Amino acid sequence: MSSMSWTSFITDFEHFLRLERGLSVNTISNYKYDIKRLVTFLEKSNTKLVSPIDITEATIQEFVYKISKELKSRTQARIISGLRIFFDYLIFENYRDTNPVDQIESPRLGLKLPDTLSVKDIDTIISVIDLNYQFRGVNLGHRNKAIVECLYSCGLRVSELTGLKISDLFFDEGFIKVSGKGNKERFVPIGKNTQYLINIWLDIRKHIDIAQESKDILFLNYKGNKLTRAMIFTIIKKLVNKSGLQKTISPHTFRHSFATHLLENGADLRAIQLMLGHESITTTEIYTHIDKSQLNKVINTFHPRK
Template sequence: MNWSNAITDYKHYLKIERGLSVNSIDNYVYDIKRLILFLEKNSNSISPIKIDNETVQQFIYKISKELSPRSQARIISGLRNFFNYLIFENYRATNPLDLIESPRLGRKLPDTLSIEDIDNLIDAIDLNYQYRNINLGHRNKAIIETLYSCGLRVSELTDLKISDLFFDEGFIKVRGKGNKERFVPIGDTTKKYILIWKDIRKHIDIDADAKDILFLNYKGHKLTRAMIFTIIKQLVKKIGLKKTVSPHTFRHSFATHLLENGADLKAIQMMLGHESITTTEIYTHIDRSHLNTVLNKFHPRKFVTKE
């Protein structure tokens, strides 16, 4: 078996057996191709069946000088899964990454925005902005409102369909990692701006593949992830905000603000689409001063000292 055949079979397995999204599959394959490129540069044509621990160690040593510990850990995990698949299919007997340890990672706390930051970003959107006679200002406002009020990943936002909107019931249907579906509550303000955009959207000549996609560009095509980043970057620059802001920052802010206002961690987990509540628990580490306030307010033995 050569690398091309192994990757083709593995992609099929990830899609059919694991139910992973196209983006997730591409990420797995990208890491395998990094290993292949390393082999080619070192004139090593060894197959995925014959590659040994020593060769993989050389590859890991090389990327350790180029990538962050977090990126290294992701690649090691991805390659370990790939070779486990080859073992499962009886193409090889051992995993060349069995003796390779991932770098230790500290828990990285996500960046968040204050409510004032978010209000300022939304207020900075020019609702009169048009391109080719299509009002994209209202679209941009609906995008930011949806990112923040529903806590979506950027891919979940760009994939959001009109048929996923259940406004009468107060929910939207979201397809998350692994194509797993969840229902997320949506507020009246966000619904208002989506409905405004839907009226504008009717005047666009929409591509056949995007008829049901909610957020489009002026050509009637589905928006790219890069376009969402660009919209946010321009707003951040416009208000002079000295923070690194990405679409995921709104998702983190969504979870943090819910927790700060007393939301149940399990409910936040469900809305974010986290498979494990351990992932959601990271938000309990963000604002310790808020936790002290909660303790003072609700615990029978408060920290307030009596005179």
Template sequence: MKWREAINDYETFLKIERGLLQNSIDSYVYDILRIQKFLNENDIKESPIEISQETVQNFVYQISKELNPRSQARIISGLRNFFDYLVFEKYREANPVDQIESPRLGLKLPDTLSIADIDLIISAIDLNYQFRGVNLGHRNKAILETLYSCGLRVSELTNLKISDLFFEEGFIKVKGKGNKERFVPIGKNTQKLIDIWLDIRKHIDVKQESKDVLFLNYKGNQLTRAMVFTIIKKLVEKVGLQKTVSPHTFRHSFATHLLENGADLRSIQMMLGHESITTTEIYTHIDKSQLNKVINTYHPRK
């Protein structure tokens, strides 16, 4: 079995069996292509079913000189999954990555915004902004409010459908990782902003494939993830906020603010769509950091 054949089979598995989005599949494949490039550069003629643990170890040693520990760990994990698949399909008898340890990682807490930061960014949106005759200011405000008030991933936001809106019940239906669906509460204020955008959307020449897509560009096509990043980047620059802010920052802020205001971890897990509560537990570390800050600031024996 050649590398291209194995990668194509694996892509199909990730798409059909695991239900991953194309962006996630591309990330997995990119890391596999790195080891294929390593083999070519070192004139190593080992196929995916022949590659040895020693070769993989040499590859890991090479990337350890080029990448930070977190990137190394991601690549090792991706390769382990790839070779697990080959073992599962009986192309190999053993996984050459099984005995290779990932670098130790310190706890990386997600970046968050304060409520004041979020208000500052959203208030900077020009509601009169138009492009090619389409008012995009109200769209942008609805986008940011939806990201923050519902804690969505950017791909979940761009894939949101009009048919996913259940405003009378106070929920939206979200399709997350692995095509798993969940219902997330949506507040009245965010509903109102979306309704304003829907009125504007009626005057756009919507492309057939995007008829049910909620957020569109001025051409009537589905909004891209990259454009959401751009909208946020420009607003952050506009207000002069000295922080790195992405769509995911709004999601992290959503979870952090809920926890700080007394929400239970299980409810936050369900709203974020985390498969395991251990993923959600990272926000308890953020909360503890805030408690340490309070002690160090206000306690007389600090």
């Protein structure tokens, strides 16, 4: 039996996810957070904090019962999945022979359709951007407009946007190189209008005192440092509030809208999959949701008995 602490196991698991599985920092953080939630439960329970080597299915069931009272089904399912992967790792490393999560059922999840914006909604959000907005002498209005256009016209995840490099821009060819989940790279088309807005920002960017580690990063804050995920969320939230739209909108909403609008206008699902960087086309298929008016339009246009 190992004398390793939970912290040691979690640290080794983190290294495994990063080096062997090639997962992103955000995904690894979610796994660690879920395991630490289990540790907190064990610490607060009346029983002694047991090693992950000795933990039983009964204990996992107690933990799942507790979180079922506190969390939404989707969050519960993610935690159970994360714990199952953690204990599979312990088996892989010969710390355990069985996985105490194998027989634990995840809650049933209904199909969650992504929120989308209409083209009019997106135009409304872009229209409220103040192109003269400056902070500490740096014009950030043009940067913010380029960010929104990039999210929508390229369908990027937030982490992909913040990590986008100047050396990833291939405007002559009409593409950008995107580093997605697991550091998997893909090339995504970029339109002339978005290129134009990025070029305006690049001219402004030249006058910023840029931190050495951010020299190649495209979107920066006024201090010359890489933008955080939280800052992108803040930018979008302020624009949505200013626009007056009564919708829950995040940076990811622009990615959903990108895929939905392409599909509604006749784009091939496989092409959308490649642009989004989905490993499986079943993930992309969620965008095949179409409202009733669109279905009626399809029938009236294409069916011989319309």
